[in-house]
Amino acid sequence: MKDYDVLVIGAGTAGLNAYRQAKAQGKTAALIDGGPLGTTCARVGCMPSKLLISAANANHAVKKARMFGIETADPVVNDEAVLKRVRFERDRFVGFVMEGIDNIPEEHLIREYAEFIDDHTVQLSGGRKLSAKTFVLAVGSRPRHVPILDGAEDLVLSSDHIFEIEKIPERVAVFGPGVIGLELGQALSRLGADVRLFGRSGSIGGIRDPEIRDYATKAFAEEFYTDTKATIHSVRKEGGKAIINYDHKEKGRIEESFDFILTASGRVSNTDRLKLENTSIVLSHRKVPAYSNSTMQCGDSHFFIAGDANDEIPLLHEASDEGKIAGKNAATFPKVDPGHRRTQLGIVFSDPEIASIGQSYESFDELVIGRVSFEGQGRSRVMGKNKGLMHLYAEKGDRRLRGAQIFGPSAEHLGHLIAWTVQQGLTVDQILEMPFYHPVIEEGLRTALQDLQKELDQV
Ligand SMILES: Cc1cc2nc3c(=O)[nH]c(=O)nc-3n(C[C@H](O)[C@H](O)[C@H](O)COP(=O)(O)OP(=O)(O)OC[C@H]3O[C@@H](n4cnc5c(N)ncnc54)[C@H](O)[C@@H]3O)c2cc1C
Ligand SMILES: NC(=O)c1ccc[n+]([C@@H]2O[C@H](COP(=O)([O-])OP(=O)(O)OC[C@H]3O[C@@H](n4cnc5c(N)ncnc54)[C@H](O)[C@@H]3O)[C@@H](O)[C@H]2O)c1
Numbered sequence: 101m102k103d104y105d106v107l108v109i110g111a112g113t114a115g116l117n118a119y120r121q122a123k124a125q126g127k128t129a130a131l132i133d134g135g136p137l138g139t140t141c142a143r144v145g146c147m148p149s150k151l152l153i154s155a156a157n158a159n160h161a162v163k164k165a166r167m168f169g170i171e172t173a174d175p176v177v178n179d180e181a182v183l184k185r186v187r188f189e190r191d192r193f194v195g196f197v198m199e200g201i202d203n204i205p206e207e208h209l210i211r212e213y214a215e216f217i218d219d220h221t222v223q224l225s226g227g228r229k230l231s232a233k234t235f236v237l238a239v240g241s242r243p244r245h246v247p248i249l250d251g252a253e254d255l256v257l258s259s260d261h262i263f264e265i266e267k268i269p270e271r272v273a274v275f276g277p278g279v280i281g282l283e284l285g286q287a288l289s290r291l292g293a294d295v296r297l298f299g300r301s302g303s304i305g306g307i308r309d310p311e312i313r314d315y316a317t318k319a320f321a322e323e324f325y326t327d328t329k330a331t332i333h334s335v336r337k338e339g340g341k342a343i344i345n346y347d348h349k350e351k352g353r354i355e356e357s358f359d360f361i362l363t364a365s366g367r368v369s370n371t372d373r374l375k376l377e378n379t380s381i382v383l384s385h386r387k388v389p390a391y392s393n394s395t396m397q398c399g400d401s402h403f404f405i406a407g408d409a410n411d412e413i414p415l416l417h418e419a420s421d422e423g424k425i426a427g428k429n430a431a432t433f434p435k436v437d438p439g440h441r442r443t444q445l446g447i448v449f450s451d452p453e454i455a456s457i458g459q460s461y462e463s464f465d466e467l468v469i470g471r472v473s474f475e476g477q478g479r480s481r482v483m484g485k486n487k488g489l490m491h492l493y494a495e496k497g498d499r500r501l502r503g504a505q506i507f508g509p510s511a512e513h514l515g516h517l518i519a520w521t522v523q524q525g526l527t528v529d530q531i532l533e534m535p536f537y538h539p540v541i542e543e544g545l546r547t548a549l550q551d552l553q554k555e556l557d558q559v
Pocket of ligand 2 (some may be wrong): 279413414
């Protein structure tokens with residue numbers, strides 16, 4: 101006799117959804133979580149980052165007002181007020197999550213960490229053992245450790261800590277021009293920090309389309325120092341500052357000091373802390389459990405995995421969907437059903453925004469591209485947001501819109517429109533039959549669709 105039908109490890113977005121689905125199936129279930137409750141998204145992820153970005157963009161908008169002939173005094177960033185609002189609103193969002201968590205009976209929410217001792221038993225950090233028929237692994241991820249930064253000791257902050265700072269730094273180095281580095285690096289820059297953004301592989305914001313990646317790299321570099329292939333010689337702490345010795349793109353090898361370093365060099369799954377070697381789970385080449393992304397089942401086992409823990413699409417809406425699928429299948433195991441998966445949609449809340457939709461650039465056999473530049477696009481120019489490119493993707497011999505990459509104004513909204521049409525399987529011709537108002541940014545989408553239509557007619 102097992103203690104529970106389903107044990108869910110991790111009470112983040114994926115785990116909470118999994119637990120609720122298992123309960124909805126009439127099973128006995130419990131959640132185990134030894135860390136702070138409230139979810140990564142609300143506590144230290146999606147919400148506080150967007151709050152900081154909004155403050156930064158408000159400051160930027162005032163500075164930019166001059167381009168419309170509006171004269172203002174230089175805006176003053178009140179660090180304390182900015183950070184107070186970020187934390188106040190963040191706590192409000194966490195509060196809503198906690199209301200849901202508070203409804204979980206105390207005996208079903210175990211506030212400890214878990215490790216496996218065999219296929220059906222976990223040991224809790226307090227020493228207790230619990231068994232279950234099935235498990236959902238929803239342990240999330242943590243910031244990747246970057247060894248070269250160890251020299252700066254406590255001056256290295258990740259997104260887990262950045263929202264607790266007392267003042268906007270005068271100078272900050274950001275390691276990792278990915279999603280977090282771009283969003284937070286640009287926000288700090290727009291709040292007055294002198295930012296250096298360092299990358300390693302040449303990538304930026306997860307952009308896969310080379311033409312758009314190069315355009316975006318140049319655009320960000322015009323706003324703050326950006327080197328996506330930086331050479332860092334050393335990092336140390338001295339006199340309360342982080343000292344970085346690096347090859348500056350124009351000045352050659354230099355040494356600069358920073359108030360702190362923001363590390364944003366990717367995230368790693370917490371499954372490596374579960375002692376999975378004591379189970380029959382098979383790991384993939386990425387060193388996380390191999391699983392099916394339609395059922396979330398690990399092989400044909402009684403283990404299911406959801407959210408950032410599986411290291412596939414570490415986004416909030418995916419964690420939520422995956423949690424639901426995993427929780428339901430863990431409850432009905434050995435009967436498992438494929439769950440509904442959506443067209444892929446990723447948005448980076450930089451300015452301009454980045455959106456990646458559906459099939460990515462490199463996944464096509466014979467790619468056909470429809471293009472538009474926002475530089476001359478009517479409404480974008482009217483608003484002074486005429487920067488960026490959008491590429492729409494189709495496969496030669498097939499007129500369906502299959503994917504897109506955007507770096508431009510309102511990419512979060514265009515990205516949704518495109519994702520919805522991709523998921524509906526609409527052809528370029530069908531999409532062009534839809535209404536387009538004037539003058540709107542969506543007219544840029546129409547231009548790209550017309551270009552794609554022309555390209556498809558020619559091949
Ligand atoms: C700065 C930042 C900004 C982001 N912005 C966005 C955004 O704008 N949009 C978006 O879609 N996504 C965003 N994300 C990603 C999004 O936050 C994550 O994809 C999502 O929160 C993952 O949810 P999860 O349930 O998998 O993990 P989590 O919410 O992290 O939950 C995992 C839980 O497992 C617990 N745990 C770990 N190990 C154990 C163990 N051994 N035993 C018991 N419990 C354990 C942890 O304490 C934690 O509570 C952002 C992430 C970050 C860091
Ligand atoms: N808007 C959003 O939806 C949003 C926002 C923030 C985070 N997230 C999620 O969080 C995940 C993690 O974000 P992230 O930005 O940490 O990871 P990421 O994978 O997006 O980017 C990491 C970047 O760091 C670089 N890098 C790796 N090692 C480095 C080193 N030693 N020095 C300098 N650069 C290095 C990589 O080349 C890459 O450009 C994202 O994949 C995303 O799914 C989403």
